[in-house]
Amino acid sequence: MQQELIRNFSIIAHIDHGKSTLADRMLQMTNAVSERDMKEQVLDSMDLERERGITIKASAVRLNYTARDGKTYVLNLIDTPGHVDFSYEVSRALAACEGALLVVDASQGVEAQTVANAHLAILGDLHIIPVLNKIDLPSADPDRVITEVEEIVGLPGEEVLMVSGKTGAGVDEVLEAIVERVPPPAGSLEAPLRALIFDSTFDAYRGIIVYVRLFEGTLRAGQQVKLMGGDHRFEIIELGVFRPKMTAVNQLSAGETGYLIAGIKDVADVRIGDTVTDPSRPAAEPLPGYREPKPMVFCGLYPTDSNDFPALRDALDKLRLNDASLTYIADSSPALGFGFRCGFLGLLHMDIVQERLEREYNLSLIATAPSVIYRITRSNGQTYEIDNPAKMPNPHEIERVEEPMVTATIIVPQEYIGACYDLCTERRGIFKNVEYSSAGGRVTLTYILPLSEMIMDFFDQLKSRTRGYASLDYEVAGLEAAPLVKVDILINGEIVDALSFICHKEQAYKRGKAMCEKLKDSLTRQLFQIRVQAAIGAKIIASENLSAMRKDVTAKCYGGDISRKRKLLEKQREGKKRMKQVGSVEIPQEAFLSILRIGED
Amino acid sequence: MLGLYVHIPFCVRRCPYCDFAIHIGAKDDLVTEYVAMLRRELENTLAAHAQSLPEQPLTSIFFGGGTPTFLSAATLAELLQTIHDTIAVAPDAEISIEANPDRLEEDKLTALHQAGWNRLSLGVQSFDDAALKRLGRTHNAQQGEAVFDGARRAGFDNISLDLIYALPGQSRASWHNTLERTVQLEPEHVSCYALTIEEGTPFAKRAERGHLIPVEDDNQAVLMQDAQEILQAAGLLRYEVSNYARPGRECQHNLNYWRGGNYLACGCGAHGHLNGQRWWNERAAPRYVQLMQEKNSARVGEETLTPRQRLSEIVMLGLRLREGFSLPATSQRLHLDARHELNGELQDLTQRGILLEDAGVVRLAPAAIPVADAVAARLIP
Numbered sequence: 001m002q003q004e005l006i007r008n009f010s011i012i013a014h015i016d017h018g019k020s021t022l023a024d025r026m027l028q029m030t031n032a033v034s035e036r037d038m039k040e041q042v043l044d045s046m047d048l049e050r051e052r053g054i055t056i057k058a059s060a061v062r063l064n065y066t067a068r069d070g071k072t073y074v075l076n077l078i079d080t081p082g083h084v085d086f087s088y089e090v091s092r093a094l095a096a097c098e099g100a101l102l103v104v105d106a107s108q109g110v111e112a113q114t115v116a117n118a119h120l121a122i123l124g125d126l127h128i129i130p131v132l133n134k135i136d137l138p139s140a141d142p143d144r145v146i147t148e149v150e151e152i153v154g155l156p157g158e159e160v161l162m163v164s165g166k167t168g169a170g171v172d173e174v175l176e177a178i179v180e181r182v183p184p185p186a187g188s189l190e191a192p193l194r195a196l197i198f199d200s201t202f203d204a205y206r207g208i209i210v211y212v213r214l215f216e217g218t219l220r221a222g223q224q225v226k227l228m229g230g231d232h233r234f235e236i237i238e239l240g241v242f243r244p245k246m247t248a249v250n251q252l253s254a255g256e257t258g259y260l261i262a263g264i265k266d267v268a269d270v271r272i273g274d275t276v277t278d279p280s281r282p283a284a285e286p287l288p289g290y291r292e293p294k295p296m297v298f299c300g301l302y303p304t305d306s307n308d309f310p311a312l313r314d315a316l317d318k319l320r321l322n323d324a325s326l327t328y329i330a331d332s333s334p335a336l337g338f339g340f341r342c343g344f345l346g347l348l349h350m351d352i353v354q355e356r357l358e359r360e361y362n363l364s365l366i367a368t369a370p371s372v373i374y375r376i377t378r379s380n381g382q383t384y385e386i387d388n389p390a391k392m393p394n395p396h397e398i399e400r401v402e403e404p405m406v407t408a409t410i411i412v413p414q415e416y417i418g419a420c421y422d423l424c425t426e427r428r429g430i431f432k433n434v435e436y437s438s439a440g441g442r443v444t445l446t447y448i449l450p451l452s453e454m455i456m457d458f459f460d461q462l463k464s465r466t467r468g469y470a471s472l473d474y475e476v477a478g479l480e481a482a483p484l485v486k487v488d489i490l491i492n493g494e495i496v497d498a499l500s501f502i503c504h505k506e507q508a509y510k511r512g513k514a515m516c517e518k519l520k521d522s523l524t525r526q527l528f529q530i531r532v533q534a535a536i537g538a539k540i541i542a543s544e545n546l547s548a549m550r551k552d553v554t555a556k557c558y559g560g561d562i563s564r565k566r567k568l569l570e571k572q573r574e575g576k577k578r579m580k581q582v583g584s585v586e587i588p589q590e591a592f593l594s595i596l597r598i599g600e601d
Numbered sequence: 602m603l604g605l606y607v608h609i610p611f612c613v614r615r616c617p618y619c620d621f622a623i624h625i626g627a628k629d630d631l632v633t634e635y636v637a638m639l640r641r642e643l644e645n646t647l648a649a650h651a652q653s654l655p656e657q658p659l660t661s662i663f664f665g666g667g668t669p670t671f672l673s674a675a676t677l678a679e680l681l682q683t684i685h686d687t688i689a690v691a692p693d694a695e696i697s698i699e700a701n702p703d704r705l706e707e708d709k710l711t712a713l714h715q716a717g718w719n720r721l722s723l724g725v726q727s728f729d730d731a732a733l734k735r736l737g738r739t740h741n742a743q744q745g746e747a748v749f750d751g752a753r754r755a756g757f758d759n760i761s762l763d764l765i766y767a768l769p770g771q772s773r774a775s776w777h778n779t780l781e782r783t784v785q786l787e788p789e790h791v792s793c794y795a796l797t798i799e800e801g802t803p804f805a806k807r808a809e810r811g812h813l814i815p816v817e818d819d820n821q822a823v824l825m826q827d828a829q830e831i832l833q834a835a836g837l838l839r840y841e842v843s844n845y846a847r848p849g850r851e852c853q854h855n856l857n858y859w860r861g862g863n864y865l866a867c868g869c870g871a872h873g874h875l876n877g878q879r880w881w882n883e884r885a886a887p888r889y890v891q892l893m894q895e896k897n898s899a900r901v902g903e904e905t906l907t908p909r910q911r912l913s914e915i916v917m918l919g920l921r922l923r924e925g926f927s928l929p930a931t932s933q934r935l936h937l938d939a940r941h942e943l944n945g946e947l948q949d950l951t952q953r954g955i956l957l958e959d960a961g962v963v964r965l966a967p968a969a970i971p972v973a974d975a976v977a978a979r980l981i982p
Contacts, residue, residue: 527955527975550822552975553842555794557921559606559858559872563879563904566914572978584949 003255004184005071008213010078010093012121013103014111014471018133021165022103022174023061023079027244029171030063030075059199060211060257061244067179075178076257078198078213080117085346087475088291089199091120092273095289096198096213096257099127099182101174102153106132106140106162109442110148111471112411118153129177130155136164147439152411185215185255192283193217195252195276197227200267202321206238208264209246211257212276215287218253219276225262228286229274234262267321293325295343296404296476297350297455298387300331300368300498301357302339304589308363309338315361316340319353326353333390335498335580336366336592341388347455366592368498372452375402375479389500392486395537401502402479404451407432409473414441416466421445423461427453428482428504448477452502487512487541489519490533494583499595508534513542515595522591525549530585604661604857605647605684607639608868610886611671613704617737617803618765618796622870623667624886635869635886636676638893640683642867645897647687650865658689661854664698664718670705674712681717695720695759695853702748703740710748710755720759720852721752722792728782729775732768737803742782749786759850761790766824767816768796776824777831784835789850793828794843795821822971842921842973859918860926861911861934869899877906908935912942913981920973920980925957925964942982950976 013019063075080093094100100121104114121128130149132142146157161177163170187194199211212219219225221239226232240248241258252258264270272293275286303312313330320326327343344350350370357363377383377400378393386392392401408429410420414436424431424447433446449458454474462470487508489499499519503511512534520532523546534542557565579586610624611632624631650657662684669677677698684690697720698713710721725745727733733741740748752760762783766776783791798804798815807813816824829839837845841859844852857864866873869889872881880903883889892899906914912935919926932939940947947963950956955969955976965973 527950527969527972527979528953549818549972549975551818551825551971553921553971553973555797555843557842557859557918558855559864559866559874560870560881562858562872562874562914562918566910566917566981569917569974569978569981570913573981576978584953 001074001253001256003186006074006076006185006255007099007178007182008076008078008097008185008255008257009099009101009178009182010080010097011101011103012080012090012094012114012117013133014105014108014113014117017103017105017108017111017114018165019079019103022101022131022133022163022171023077025165025168025171026063026077026175027061029168029175030065059244060242060259062241062257065175065179068176069179073179074256075175078257085344085349087116087120088293088345089272090117091124091289092196092198094121094124094126095273095287096196097124097126098185099129099178101178102128102130102149102155103133104130104145104149106135106142106145107137109141109145110152110411112409112473113471115153115409115411115444116473116475118155127182128155129174129181130160131174132160132162133165135162136167136169144439148437148442151437151439152435152442152444187214187216187254189216189218189254191216191254192281193219193225193276193278194283194287195219196287197270197272197274197276199272200270200324202267206261208261208267208270208321210260210262210264210270210276212252212260213257214252214254216254216283217278218251219260220251221248224279225260225276226279226282227269227271227274228277228283229271229290230269232264232269233279234264237261237263267324271324293345295325295327295345295387296451297344297346297370297372299342299344299350299370300333300336300339300388301328301342301354302333302336302366302368302498304364304366304593306337311361312340312357312363312365315357315363316342318361319356323353325349331388333368333498335496335582335587336368337580339366343387347459366498366589367596369501369596370455371502372404372455374484374502376400377402389486389502390497392500392502395485400481401484402481403484405448405477405480406451406454406474407477408447408449408454410445410447410462410470412443412445412466412470414443416469417443417445419465420462420470423458423465424449427456427458429453448480449474450480450482451476485536487515488535489515490531490535491519491582491585491587492531493533496582496587498592508536509541516542516544518595519591520544520546522594523585523587526585602660602853602857602860602862603650603657604663604854604862604864605659606854606864606866606868606871606873607643607662607664607669607680607684608667608866608871608882609639609664609669609672610635610667610869612666612668613671614737614739617807618799620799620802621667622884622886624869627886631887631890632672634890634894636672636680638890638899639868640680641893641897642899643680643683644687646865646867647684651688655689658691659684659694660691661695661857662690662697663854666699668701669698670700670709670713674709674716677713678716685717697722697761697852697854699724700748701738701740702745703738705748705751707751707755710752710757714756719757720761721757722761722763722790723749723752724763725749726763726765727768727775728779729771732771732775732779735768735770736765746782746786749788759789761792761846761852762786762788763792763794764828765794765796766828767821769813769816771816773824773827776827780828780831784831784837787835788837790844790846790852791832791837792844793825793832795825825971838923839970840923842970856922859922861915861918877908877911879904879906908937909942909982911935912937912939916943916981917977919963920965920977923964925962928961928963930961943980946979950980956980 011019059079061077065075066072078093080090149155150157194216195212195214201209238261240246273290277283316328325345328340331341332338373385373387375385379399429447429449435444483505485505486502488495516532516534529548530546532544533540611627612623696718698718699722701724728742730741798808832845839845840851863875869886870884882899883901889899915926928939
């Protein structure tokens with residue numbers, strides 16, 4: 001295929017700015033989907049994606065568009081995940097393109113992820129076409145938003161296109177702009193094969209499907225390929241493109257985008273950002289920018305019914321087929337039994353995995369509070385990392401604790417700036433910068449914050465304190481030493497390992513006390529008094545008492561009552577078997593659930 | 602020990618807290634037929650038992666209800682005579698009858714005593730007129746006392762009073778007053794039942810609508826403790842969760858239930874038990890009559906208890922008794938190792954002082970009596 005007739009582009013946007021609706025409209029206008037097959041958000045194939053209105057996995061579609069110059073072009077649309085957790089995946093998807101549509105909601109204006117995504121595209125040398133979406137809405141304010149695009153994103157205002165994904169207005173101009181403004185791909189067809197893996201997915205019938213963008217050389221069905229990040233070789237069983245249904249082709253050449261199926265068994269063998277080459281004529285260097293996915297947020301996942309442990313293992317194995325960035329190792333907690341310590345790219349990723357496990361695999365889970373990786377330096381100079389608060393050594397054995405930091409960018413209307421300052425200060429933030437835009441009175445705030453504070457309920461708080469107007473983006477910003485301590489929660493003197501947490505020394509008392517109160521409130525009274533305590537090492541910092549139950553006895557127990565009463569007790573006894581036991585205190589599952597669920601406020 | 606329970610379901614009216622197998626406003630025909638069928642069941646059951654185990658006499662007989670005294674003294678005496686005619690009754694057997702203070706004439710009590718009843722259980726429930734009214738009772742406090750005195754004159758030297766406490770809206774002082782008036786009567790036995798809101802009763806409906814707010818457990822515990830203190834000070838010792846007696850006057854019939862003993866049962870809704878075999882009769886009186894007429898039996902259910910289930914019952918009931926339960930005796934009776942079955946929890950609860958163990962006999966520490974069910978739920982295998 002002639003490279004000058006190919007355009008590879010993606011659509012980037014802040015969440016809810018109408019990216020998927022615009023994509024659907026473009027599919028429809030290029031007849032990629034018929035009116036009949038048109039369901040909302042064709043590209044978001046997972047139920048969860050459609051429901052949450054977000055894109056979790058990237059996706060690629062080939063559109064045939066006959067431009068005003070009379071020529072028919074192949075437009076490859078590469079959809080990208082819209083969330084900060086998946087910024088590496090976004091960067092790889094962008095690396096597969098020469099251009100990007102930057103979609104901005106004409107009422108909402110530029111948001112934090114608009115900026116973050118635009119920066120990724122600029123770094124990737126992409127030509128950016130700014131698009132104002134939802135111009136049909138009465139609240140649309142194009143003049144203000146164009147100013148924001150100029151001032152905050154730094155793109156020329158006269159290049160901005162006005163569209164409505166909903167009505168279709170202006171979408172033909174977008175298609176035309178892609179042809180005119182996005183440069184065609186320019187890789188050599190004769191050079192050794194180099195194809196970028198920008199996503200992969202697992203299909204129960206066809207195995208692992210690898211999404212590729214060819215930069216140099218040619219791929220043919222049936223040929224051998226090698227993934228340069230490892231030593232594995234595979235034979236291509238099928239090669240194809242998305243129209244948007246998978247359609248087999250005999251070959252793909254430099255500049256084109258498509259998929260390959262090669263009998264790959266383990267999704268871990270297919271790493272996003274890796275380079276595919278021809279083992280008989282390998283490329284000298286892989287394509288740049290490959291990075292190992294690194295989990296940032298960790299939590300323990302335990303089945304509420306311990307018999308479900310094997311089912312949880314199977315479910316995680318299956319989920320990982322679609323999500324190589326999910327990590328998990330078997331773990332056991334005296335309080336919660338057998339489960340897994342899981343690593344995620346971020347909080348949203350964690351939520352999505354939990355939700356899929358519960359929904360698609362019908363599991364009932366207890367998740368411990370999310371944690372980050374801390375670097376511990378012991379008094380003897382030894383240094384290591386922990387992802388589980390329970391593994392933190394005693395205070396006197398610790399020389400130093402370092403925690404991961406992030407640079408957070410918050411874009412917010414000026415009147416909420418005070419609320420943002422307060423929140424960031426509460427969360428140990430260090431102020432870096434503030435920028436004002438001339439139109440609309442919006443402010444861009446930059447803070448350095450501990451990641452651990454970010455994963456608590458920072459985003460929810462930010463949203464509620466700014467009435468939903470603030471938007472947030474963050475990127476990793478190294479490690480910082482801090483006076484961090486581990487707080488243990490004890491029930492009648494025994495540590496409930498699943499409830500230990502790490503926090504700043506000055507917040508230990510407040511959070512410890514809150515945890516004790518919550519735990520006390522969610523326990524039922526038992527035969528003896530229960531003491532709930534929070535401690536740093538051997539030092540008790542907070543304590544609550546739950547007095548023993550005073551009365552639990554049937555008044556009458558004669559001939560006819562005996563069977564009935566015995567059956568009742570047997571049932572109660574069975575219920576107790578399902579409780580988690582710490583020492584001789586029975587803790588109902590619900591107690592853990594409620595503590596861990598609200599343990600974030 | 603072999604007990605016999607006889608159920609007389611008839612009542613003048615239903616008390617709003619009651620969920621027993623009772624029948625209100627029975628026509629004379631039903632009463633006559635019921636008595637006839639009850640007599641037939643007594644004959645069948647007792648004859649069969651007497652034949653298979655002739656050396657085992659009845660050691661207790663209990664006429665309960667309902668209101669047994671709804672029947673005439675003559676009818677009741679005939680029923681008791683039928684029992685005597687069919688099976689051996691031990692000479693010292695405890696023969697009890699339940700009665701309500703209203704419409705109970707002294708000559709009826711005399712007749713019952715003469716017919717062979719040697720123990721009377723009076724449902725006085727309270728000595729607070731306001732409380733009695735709330736309970737839907739048709740007698741007042743004074744009538745309760747008068748009937749008690751009448752029973753003494755009629756010859757009863759073993760009288761029990763039933764009391765209900767933890768009534769919504771009842772003050773602690775009112776409960777104290779009832780207990781003190783009880784003590785003044787010098788009964789041999791007192792049962793104190795915390796009001797239980799049973800499903801399907803008018804009280805349950807009132808509670809659902811929020812018109813009746815049950816007394817909180819913590820407050821019930823206080824009232825329970827008050828009863829123990831006042832009654833024990835008067836020489837009535839707590840030998841079961843809800844039962845107090847002068848030493849030697851414990852209800853033998855009920856003790857037999859609580860020790861997992863054997864008992865026969867006749868009448869609608871009655872439950873019997875023989876060595877791990879339990880059975881029960883049809884609950885509704887008219888249907889009971891019909892079944893007896895058609896099939897010569899009104900048995901509608903039975904269960905065979907596994908040794909473990911029997912152990913559970915012995916533990917559950919034994920914990921309610923001051924005397925507790927014996928591990929070696931239970932092991933021998935059920936052919937299992939009771940200590941082994943209860944192991945971990947038995948040890949833990951003993952260490953915590955909730956259970957006391959002495960020479961293989963396990964009992965609840967007195968302070969833990971109010972939480973006997975919670976202990977049982979932990980302890981049963």
